[in-house]
Amino acid sequence: MTIEENHRIQWRELRPRVFSLPLTIPILWRYRTVLRCLIVREFQIRYRPLSAGILWVGLQPIFFALVIAIPLSRISNLGIDGMSYLSFVLTALVPWIFFANCTQSSAVSLIEAEELIKHASFPRALIPIAMVGSKIVDLVFALIFLWVWIWFKHENVISLATWLLPLVLLWLIFLSMGVSLFASAACAQFRDLRYVVPFIVQVLFFASPVVYSTGSLHGTAAQLILLNPATPIIEATRAAFLGTPLPPNMIVLRSLALTLVLFLVASVYFGRMSRRIADIL
Amino acid sequence: MGTHVLEVQNLGKSYPAIPIQRGGSSIRDLLQSLFPARSSNRISQNGDGFWALRNVSFSAEQGDVIGLLGHNGAGKTTLLRIISEVTEPSEGIVRVRGRVGSLLGANAGFHPELTGRENIYLVGALLSVERKKIDTLFDEIVAFAELARFIDEKVKHYSSGMGIRLGFSVATHLLPEILILDELLAVSDVGFQVKALRRVHSISTQDRLIFFVSHNTEAILELCNKVLVLHKGKSIFFGSPSEAVNKYLDSIK
Numbered sequence: 001m002t003i004e005e006n007h008r009i010q011w012r013e014l015r016p017r018v019f020s021l022p023l024t025i026p027i028l029w030r031y032r033t034v035l036r037c038l039i040v041r042e043f044q045i046r047y048r049p050l051s052a053g054i055l056w057v058g059l060q061p062i063f064f065a066l067v068i069a070i071p072l073s074r075i076s077n078l079g080i081d082g083m084s085y086l087s088f089v090l091t092a093l094v095p096w097i098f099f100a101n102c103t104q105s106s107a108v109s110l111i112e113a114e115e116l117i118k119h120a121s122f123p124r125a126l127i128p129i130a131m132v133g134s135k136i137v138d139l140v141f142a143l144i145f146l147w148v149w150i151w152f153k154h155e156n157v158i159s160l161a162t163w164l165l166p167l168v169l170l171w172l173i174f175l176s177m178g179v180s181l182f183a184s185a186a187c188a189q190f191r192d193l194r195y196v197v198p199f200i201v202q203v204l205f206f207a208s209p210v211v212y213s214t215g216s217l218h219g220t221a222a223q224l225i226l227l228n229p230a231t232p233i234i235e236a237t238r239a240a241f242l243g244t245p246l247p248p249n250m251i252v253l254r255s256l257a258l259t260l261v262l263f264l265v266a267s268v269y270f271g272r273m274s275r276r277i278a279d280i281l
Numbered sequence: 282m283g284t285h286v287l288e289v290q291n292l293g294k295s296y297p298a299i300p301i302q303r304g305g306s307s308i309r310d311l312l313q314s315l316f317p318a319r320s321s322n323r324i325s326q327n328g329d330g331f332w333a334l335r336n337v338s339f340s341a342e343q344g345d346v347i348g349l350l351g352h353n354g355a356g357k358t359t360l361l362r363i364i365s366e367v368t369e370p371s372e373g374i375v376r377v378r379g380r381v382g383s384l385l386g387a388n389a390g391f392h393p394e395l396t397g398r399e400n401i402y403l404v405g406a407l408l409s410v411e412r413k414k415i416d417t418l419f420d421e422i423v424a425f426a427e428l429a430r431f432i433d434e435k436v437k438h439y440s441s442g443m444g445i446r447l448g449f450s451v452a453t454h455l456l457p458e459i460l461i462l463d464e465l466l467a468v469s470d471v472g473f474q475v476k477a478l479r480r481v482h483s484i485s486t487q488d489r490l491i492f493f494v495s496h497n498t499e500a501i502l503e504l505c506n507k508v509l510v511l512h513k514g515k516s517i518f519f520g521s522p523s524e525a526v527n528k529y530l531d532s533i534k
Binding site for chain 2: 009010011012013014015016017031033034036037038040041045112113115116117118119120121122275276278279
């Protein structure tokens with residue numbers, strides 16, 4: 001029976017719900033066309049007008065890195081040896097930019113889709129998920145550029161970390177999705193937050209080992225940085241390209257746990273808020 | 282006549298009076314609700330919010346064209362939002378069969394950043410219509426809406442008339458089982474109004490349930506076989522169009 005026929009025959013009951021079901025894989029599959037529409041839209045924004053769009057995706061981390069690295073490379077004692085500071089920053093910037101872009105575009109995604117949400121019925125989580133989905137493609141391109149760059153500078157080191165990279169990336173996506181769900185829900189509920197998000201992202205930037213290495217910190221600073229679930233992800237990405245040491249297992253496990261908790265909290269919050277979203281937007 | 286596709290029983294929808302209002306809250310509102318100033322009106326913080334709908338009951342069948350009359354703020358759009366599953370009821374039950382497609386106001390159900398073309402496919406996807414089918418209907422949809430020149434522009438650049446034309450065209454070509462047309466006539470010019478009404482006529486023979494909201498009582502009398510009249514969130518009449526119009530006109534005196 002096609003979805004169409006099924007719709008025609010099955011009664012649906014709409015009543016006040018005590019709790020709402022989370023977005024599950026089967027539901028995601030059912031709405032895959034909608035998801036595709038939304039993701040493709042994001043691509044076209046990025047890749048159509050400037051045919052250099054694809055280049056920009058790869059160049060953005062390099063630009064960023066140059067802006068940071070040139071002044072900061074004068075500062076010694078940031079904990080780098082055997083590689084240029086530029087590459088050091090670059091490898092961390094690629095996952096970071098993915099995370100930052102996901103968070104910032106998801107934060108306003110529900111607010112911007114107000115018309116759609118108020119007039120059509122669909123799992124609202126599709127909106128921030130589509131944002132994250134489109135950034136994933138950017139991430140792939142950026143990684144390719146990064147690989148070429150590192151290879152070109154003869155700094156690539158293949159180690160255990162390199163083989164673990166796909167898992168690390170999955171973790172990165174999972175973390176970003178949790179944060180995106182939370183940010184989009186919070187901004188839909190409290191509009192002002194959309195102006196606070198860029199600031200928070202900036203703070204997180206310095207709370208992550210992008211321009212410095214975790215090992216170069218001591219005391220409370222180090223402890224705080226290690227609390228950040230993004231820290232091991234960034235260090236592991238760096239390790240995959242440049243052969244720097246992987247973060248210790250305990251830190252990894254703790255951060256994984258934090259990521260999971262964050263995702264669960266975000267999902268529940270999003271689920272509860274999305275029931276009322278057409279009323280509060 | 283057809284089979285039942287919609288049952289509404291004791292439907293109610295309330296909006297809380299506490300600061301989670303339309304337009305979203307600000308952090309300031311949140312803080313204010315946590316630490317209310319002494320002079321603030323604490324009465325507004327109890328459970329009794331504003332009832333947009335209360336005790337509404339009716340049922341509908343395939344092939345019905347149901348008119349919805351009521352003053353502004355009577356609850357018409359709220360009712361339709363609940364039937365389209367855009368928002369939830371606060372009490373009561375709605376049983377519905379079939380996909381619901383809504384045209385609620387201008388630029389309705391469209392994502393403003395997408396082009397007209399992309400929105401057609403998006404709405405099609407939301408209504409679980411196969412992409413191939415949308416491909417075959419695409420040219421007709423654009424032609425009926427008279428938007429061939431603008432179809433690749435972002436919907437946010439459309440005038441409200443254009444938005445309505447596109448929305449109506451999409452809805453009446455993709456033909457979900459339940460079709461909602463809210464304030465179709467308000468924003469469109471006479472030429473399109475005539476075209477649209479003719480089209481609604483021709484659809485009504487195709488076993489769809491159509492909701493038609495308008496303040497234009499003539500159109501209601503012409504198109505609908507049943508009319509629901511709402512007044513301040515309550516249903517004051519459900520039945521023949523001519524009686525309904527009278528009840529409506531009385532109620533707004």
